[in-house]
Amino acid sequence: MNHAGDLLPHALQPYWDLALASVQAEALQLALEEGLFETLQQPHSAATLANARGWRPVSVEHWLTLLWSMRLIDRHRDAAGEWRYISTHVAQRYLASSSPLYCGEAWRFRLASLRDSGAGLSEGLHEQGRSATLASGERWAAAARSHLAREQISVTAPAACEVVAQRMSPEAAWRLLDLGGGPGLVAVALAKAFPQMSGVVFELPEAADVAAQHIAQAGLASRLEARGGDVVRDGVGTGYDLIWCSSVLHFVPDLSACLAKLHAALKPGGELICVHAEIPDEPEAARRMLSYYLPLLWQGRRVTQAGELCEALSAQDFEVCEERPITLPMAPATALVARRRVK
């Protein structure tokens, strides 16, 4: 007798799953377009929802059931035995538009840009990956105004605060450099968590303007400065206790020169927290991160192999004192804590 639980997936199942994921992505996209997770902060039956929106009840029931299977909606039976649907905790937290941690538009941006990158793969076999239509600074400023800001608030800043809390005392006065800090909301979150801290968000000039706006809106202009410049050509300042550098080294042509500049920018004993995804040696982990980074690699950007950044830091006389996984938007990364030695 066969037991369903004993059945191993067919060897082709992971590749069938790829095709199936496109329907799930559409179901989620539709839910975001329709503000479904906002509406389902209160329980609804498919019939009441369909009635309120003028939708076909049977279609709504199946769509909600698919979203339930994706763990975006919970369901329970009411007294009449009818299913009632409510957004899950995760959907309410990140995908309901009234949530301060809302990431729905950022997710839709990621879906569209990944589809676009995927569509460019065949072209990339013959020529370098497509170059963007906007100049780099303007492109990053646009990102800083949209998905990067949302993702910093909901993902990167909480992760940064957690890592930094293990390195710095909340009472101490210290100087931060957030290199390539984009919209500046990591620095803003750190400044709120560490009331004695002050520092600089160093960014390409167009993105630095966006960071300056966020700093002013947070009322932190007396402690944080957004400084426009190019880390390749310009000085980043000196005397920092902590440098936060997340997903920036992909874009600098000379890694050693950039790390040497950061080493010189730190006080002796100061720490660089270098947060980047590297290509893992294990296929399951590599698959997820390469799906995101392959287009970048094809544009000729740097994505290091696991362990390479640690070696590059050691070569610049940093003492690498901690290595830990950290959650970044889209793909997990490694936070390397590298200290400038006290001679």
Ligand SMILES: C[S@@+](CC[C@H](N)C(=O)[O-])C[C@H]1O[C@@H](n2cnc3c(N)ncnc32)[C@H](O)[C@@H]1O
């Ligand atoms: C992927 S984003 C990361 C933003 C932010 N660190 C984060 O983790 O959310 C890369 C950032 O590096 C900045 N950047 C790229 N090249 C740079 C350069 N040469 N000088 C200064 N910033 C640069 C970009 O403007 C962009 O905001």
